Amino acid sequence: MSTQDEYDKERNSKKPGKNARKKSEARKIASAKPDTSKKNQGLPQNSAKPKLKFDKTGKEIGRRDKPIREIKKSNPEDGIRLNKYIGNSGVCSRREADTYIATGLVSVNGKIINEMGYKVKMTDDVRFDGRRLNPEPNTYVLLNKPKGFATTDSNAKGMTVMDLVANATTAKIKPFGRLGRNATGLLLFTNDDEFVQKFTNKGIARLFHIELDKNLKSEHLKKIKEGFSIDGNEITIEEISYVDNSPKSEVGLKIKHTGTSVIRTIFENLGYDVVRMDCVTLGPLTKKDLPRGRWRTLTEKELSMFSMI
Known part of the structure; x- marks a missing residue:
């Protein structure tokens, strides 16, 4: 073997193999990656992350060691501030209401109130300059009443007309006028005290379809038409x-x-x-398109018709 051949053989024996090159490259990549182990960061091996608390919707509400602030919910039964009550009634703004309260123009249940921040309940009689206020918008609901429902807002009477209009509005409406439990037809509900007072005094003409147990004699028909008195009370038809x-x-x-x-x-x-009694008209209102047991709210046009009565 020549000297040159011996030299080439020795040089080739010192070259790293293919596998050796791969291991070397892997060691270089590994050494380049940051060591995130807890041991190298000086953290205890069993350390736990701070725990969070969540509500039912999954929203974070605070850390474990941080006290959670309790939010006190308002209770409607506690009442609302008097200036807010007046503002909701549409008379004036809350700021203006404070001025009227201070000058003695506002009374609650007959007593003048000058106290700022005074709270009232929805059932209180709040008056501004003698006029009773209503913190709810005036609402008018017309019902075609079926038989078997008492015209009252008392739960002690069994099934009442209030059950039939329970979903009509959130306003505290009451029946205006009465229909007997076995009577049917149109019945109006409202929270408008001025409306009730006006038509309680004036009356609203209601037309009834009445069925009697026997034929009505013509002389009796005439007597009713002319009007008569019962126990000293004049009856006008x-x-x-x-x-x-x-x-x-x-x-x-x-x-x-x-x-x-x-x-x-x-x-x-x-x-x-009287065998059957059905109210078919109430003032300008009729039963048209209002099936028995159903209700609807009055339109602006219908309300304007009442103003002309």
Whole structure:
């Protein structure tokens, strides 16, 4: 073997193999990566991360060691500030209400209130310059009442008309006028005290379709039309007539009384029993497109018609 051949053999034996080169490159990459182990960072091996607390929706509400601030919810039964009550009624702003309260123009349940921050309940009688205020928008609901429901807002009477309009509004409406439990037809609900007071005094003409236990004699029809007194009380009827194409036991009667007991009294005084009573019109309102047991809110046009009565 020549000297040159010996030299080449020795040089090739010193070159690293293919596997050796891969291991060397891997060691270089590994040494370049940062060491994130807890041991090299000086952290204890069993250290735990701070725990968080979450509400039912998954929202973070604070760290474990941080006290959570309790938010006190307002209770409607505690009442609302008097200036807010007045502001909600639309009379004036809250700032202006404070001025009126300070000058003695506001009373609560008959007592003048000058105290800033005074709280009132929704059931309190709050008056501004003598006028009763309502913190809710005026609401008017018309119901076509079915049989078997008492006209009252008392739960002690079993099924009431309030059950039928429970979903009509959040306003505290009450029935205006009355229909007996077995009477049917139109019944109005509102929270407008001025409306109630006005038409309680003036009355609203209501037309009833009445069925009697026997035919109504013509002389009795005439007597009712002319008006008469019962126990010293004058009974005035707007209109009365037989119903067209029906037996003479069925009559139409228009009256301005807000109740229906007077109607039964009229016929009982003449020897008749009322079998069925249905209110078909109430002032300018009719039962058109309002099925039995259903309700609807009055339109602006209908409310303007009441203002002309």
